[in-house]
Amino acid sequence: MKSDYIATIGLEVHVQLKTKSKMFCGCAIEYGAEPNTHVCPTCLGLPGALPVMNLEALRMTALTGLIFQCDVAPICKFDRKNYYYPDMPKNYQISQYDLPICQNGEVPLHDLAYPKDAQKSIKNADKRVRLIRIHLEEDVAKNFHFETTSGIDFNRAGTPLMEIVSQPDIESPEEAFAYLTSLKQALIYADVSDADMEKGQLRCDCNVSVRPSHQTEYGVKIELKNLNSISGVRRALAFEIDRQISALERGEKLSQETRRWDDDRGETFLMRTKESAHDYRYFPDPDLLPVKTEVFMPAVRARLPELPWFKRERFVREYGISSYDAGVLTDDLELSRYFEAAAKGAKRPKAVANYVLNDLLSALAAAGKSVEECPIEPQHLAELTGLIEDGKINSKQGKEVFAEMFASGEAPEEIVEAKGLKQESDIDAIKLLCQQTIEANPKSVEDYRAGKGAAINFLKGQVMKASKGKANPNLVGETLEKLLSGV
Amino acid sequence: MSATKFDVRYIAELARIKLEPAEIATFESQLGHVLEHVEKLNQLDVSEVEPTAHSFPIYNIFREDQIRPSLEREAALANAPRQAQGLFIVTKVVE
Numbered sequence: 131m132k133s134d135y136i137a138t139i140g141l142e143v144h145v146q147l148k149t150k151s152k153m154f155c156g157c158a159i160e161y162g163a164e165p166n167t168h169v170c171p172t173c174l175g176l177p178g179a180l181p182v183m184n185l186e187a188l189r190m191t192a193l194t195g196l197i198f199q200c201d202v203a204p205i206c207k208f209d210r211k212n213y214y215y216p217d218m219p220k221n222y223q224i225s226q227y228d229l230p231i232c233q234n235g236e237v238p239l240h241d242l243a244y245p246k247d248a249q250k251s252i253k254n255a256d257k258r259v260r261l262i263r264i265h266l267e268e269d270v271a272k273n274f275h276f277e278t279t280s281g282i283d284f285n286r287a288g289t290p291l292m293e294i295v296s297q298p299d300i301e302s303p304e305e306a307f308a309y310l311t312s313l314k315q316a317l318i319y320a321d322v323s324d325a326d327m328e329k330g331q332l333r334c335d336c337n338v339s340v341r342p343s344h345q346t347e348y349g350v351k352i353e354l355k356n357l358n359s360i361s362g363v364r365r366a367l368a369f370e371i372d373r374q375i376s377a378l379e380r381g382e383k384l385s386q387e388t389r390r391w392d393d394d395r396g397e398t399f400l401m402r403t404k405e406s407a408h409d410y411r412y413f414p415d416p417d418l419l420p421v422k423t424e425v426f427m428p429a430v431r432a433r434l435p436e437l438p439w440f441k442r443e444r445f446v447r448e449y450g451i452s453s454y455d456a457g458v459l460t461d462d463l464e465l466s467r468y469f470e471a472a473a474k475g476a477k478r479p480k481a482v483a484n485y486v487l488n489d490l491l492s493a494l495a496a497a498g499k500s501v502e503e504c505p506i507e508p509q510h511l512a513e514l515t516g517l518i519e520d521g522k523i524n525s526k527q528g529k530e531v532f533a534e535m536f537a538s539g540e541a542p543e544e545i546v547e548a549k550g551l552k553q554e555s556d557i558d559a560i561k562l563l564c565q566q567t568i569e570a571n572p573k574s575v576e577d578y579r580a581g582k583g584a585a586i587n588f589l590k591g592q593v594m595k596a597s598k599g600k601a602n603p604n605l606v607g608e609t610l611e612k613l614l615s616g617v
Numbered sequence: 618m619s620a621t622k623f624d625v626r627y628i629a630e631l632a633r634i635k636l637e638p639a640e641i642a643t644f645e646s647q648l649g650h651v652l653e654h655v656e657k658l659n660q661l662d663v664s665e666v667e668p669t670a671h672s673f674p675i676y677n678i679f680r681e682d683q684i685r686p687s688l689e690r691e692a693a694l695a696n697a698p699r700q701a702q703g704l705f706i707v708t709k710v711v712e
Contacts, residue, residue, distance in 0.1 A: 149682045150682050150683070150684050151682050151683060151684045151685070155685070156680070156683060156684055156685025156686075157684070157685070157687045158684045158687065164690070164703060165690075165702070165703040165704050166690050166693050166694060166703050166704065166705070167687065167690050167703075168687050169687055169688055169690075169693045170685075170687050170688050170693075171688075174688075174693060182678065182679070182680045183678070183679050183680065184679070184680060184681075184682050185679035185680065185681060185682065186681070186682035187682070188679070205670075205676075207670040207671070212631070214633055215710065216705075216707045216710055229670070273710065274704060275709065275710075275711070276709070278709055279699070279706050279707065279708065279709050280706070280707050280708070280709050280710045281701065281702065281704030281705065281706050281707075282704055282705040282706075282707060283703075283704055284693075284705075409631060411631065414670045414671065416671070418678075419671055419673065419675050419676055419677070419678050420670045420671055420676050421676060421677055422676045422677055425677055
C-alpha cells in the first residue's frame with residue numbers, strides 16, 4: 131500500500147454456532163447432509179409455524195461476548211429483517227436490531243496471529259480492534275444455481291448464526307488477517323463454533339475505503355463479498371486497496387458499491403451499486419418474547435475458557451519455554467492440550483516442547499494427520515525425553531525411537547528394549563573401548579597432548595563408531611579426557 | 618388525506634406487489650387513514666410508561682438444545698411446484 135494513503139477496514143463476521151439443534155426449531159444441524167432432510171415447518175418458513183429460542187445458542191453468544199469483553203445486555207430481543215429472496219421463504223430473517231445481546235468489546239491482535247511473512251513488520255504491536263456489537267440471528271438456506279433455475283436446500287436454514295461487527299479500526303490486509311485468526315482461535319477455545327471457513331461456519335464481509343493521508347473524513351466505503359478463507363480476505367483487501375488508490379490517482383470518483391472477490395482471478399467485480407440498497411423495515415418479532423440474560427449468565431461465566439493469549443503466558447511461566455514456542459503451541463487448542471498432557475509428566479518440559487514443535491509437527495504434517503489423530507500418547511513423548519535426559523539413550527537414538535513410536539504407537543521403553551538401543555553407560559565397557567581407541571590412534575593422542583584440544587573429538591567419534599552409536603557420548607568424553615591426561 | 622403521506626409505490630415495490638394507478642390512489646387514501654389513527658398515539662403522554670418490546674410482560678421462553686425429528690423429505694417437498702435432486706426448484710436467482 132502506498133504510504134500517502136490510509137485504508138480503513140471494518141469486518142462483519144458471521145459464525146455458525148455448534149449447537150446440536152437449530153435456533154428456533156429442533157431440526158438437527160449437520161454439515162453435508164442430503165438436501166432437505168433436516169427441515170420442518172418452522173425452518174421452511176411455512177405459515178403458522180412458531181419459533182422457540184434455543185437457550186444454548188443464547189448462552190454461546192453471551193459467552194462469546196464475555197471472551198471479547200463486550201457488555202452483555204440485561205435485556206435483548208429479536209426483530210424481523212424483511213427481504214425477498216428464496217433462501218428465506220417467510221420473507222424475513224429473525225435477527226436482532228436495536229437490542230443485540232452484546233455491545234462494545236474488543237479483539238486483541240497477537241504477533242503470531244499475523245501472516246507468517248508479516249510477523250517481523252507488525253505496525254501496531256498489541257493492537258486491539260474494537261467491536262460494535264455481536265447479535266444472534268438465523269442462517270438462511272443454501273442456493274445452488276443451474277443453467278436456468280436455482281435449487282434450494284433448507285438444511286442450513288435456521289442454524290444459529292452470530293454476527294460480529296467490528297469498528298473500522300483495521301488499517302491493513304495483514305491486520306484483517308490477524309483479526310480473523312484471533313477471532314477464530316478464541317471461538318474454538320470457547321467451543322462455540324468450529325469456525326471452519328471452508329465449511330461456511332465462519333463467513334466474512336469486508337467494508338473498505340481509502341483516503342489520502344492528509345484527509346480527515348473517510349473515503350467512499352466499498353463492500354467485499356465472497357471471501358472464503360482468511361488468506362483470501364488478505365488478498366482481496368490488498369487488491370481492493372490498490373484498485374481504489376489507483377482509481378483516485380487517475381482522478382476517478384469512487385461510488386458506494388458491493389464488489390465480489392474472485393479468488394482464482396485475483397480481482398474484485400462490481401455486484402451492485404448503492405441505488406439498489408435494501409430497506410429491511412425491521413420491527414420486533416411478535417412471535418418471540420424478550421430475553422432477560424441474567425438468568426443464564428452465571429452458567430455462562432462458569433464456562434469462560436482459558437484464552438489462548440493467557441494460556442501462552444502461563445506456558446512460559448510454568449514450563450520455562452520461550453514466548454514464541456508457547457505461541458505456536460497455544461495457536462491450536464488440541465496441540466496446546468497435547469503439549470500440556472506430555473509436559474506435566476516430564477522432567478524437562480522444554481525438551482518436550484522441542485520434540486512437539488520440531489519432530490511431532492513435521493511428522494504429523496508428513497502423515498497428513500491432525501493432532502487428535504496423533505499416534506503417540508502424550509505420556510510416551512514425556513517418557514522419550516526422560517530416557518534421553520537420563521542418558522539411557524542418546525539424542526540420535528531418540529530420533530530413531532521417535533520415528534518408531536510414530537509408526538507403531540508403542541511406548542519408548544519397549545522400542546528401546548526391542549531394538550537393543552540402550553545406550554552403553556557401563557563404565558568398564560566404555561573404558562575398554564576408549565583404551566583400544568587410544569592405542570589404535572597414536573597420532574591423534576600425540577596431537578592432543580601437544581595442545582590440539584580438538585583432536586579429542588576425532589577419538590570420541592572413533593569410540594562412538596566402535597560402540598555402534600550406543601555409548602553415552604558424555605561418558606566417552608569424560609573417560610577419554612581422564613585417560614589421556616592421567617596416563 | 619393524512620398529514621403523513623403514505624408512499625404506496627415504494628411500499629408496493631418493497632412488498633413486490635404490482636399496482637394499477639387507480640389502486641395506488643385508493644390505497645394511498647385508505648392507508649393514509651390508518652396512519653392517521655396511529656398518529657393519535659403520538660398525542661398521548663407516555664413519559665411515565667416503560668418502553669416494551671412486547672405487549673405481554675413475559676420473558677425467557679426457551680427450549681433446551683435437543684434434536685427433534687424433522688419432516689420426511691417427501692413430505693417437505695410435497696407442495697413444491699418444482700423439485701429435483703431433493704431440492705426446491707425456483708426461477709433462477711442471482712445476487
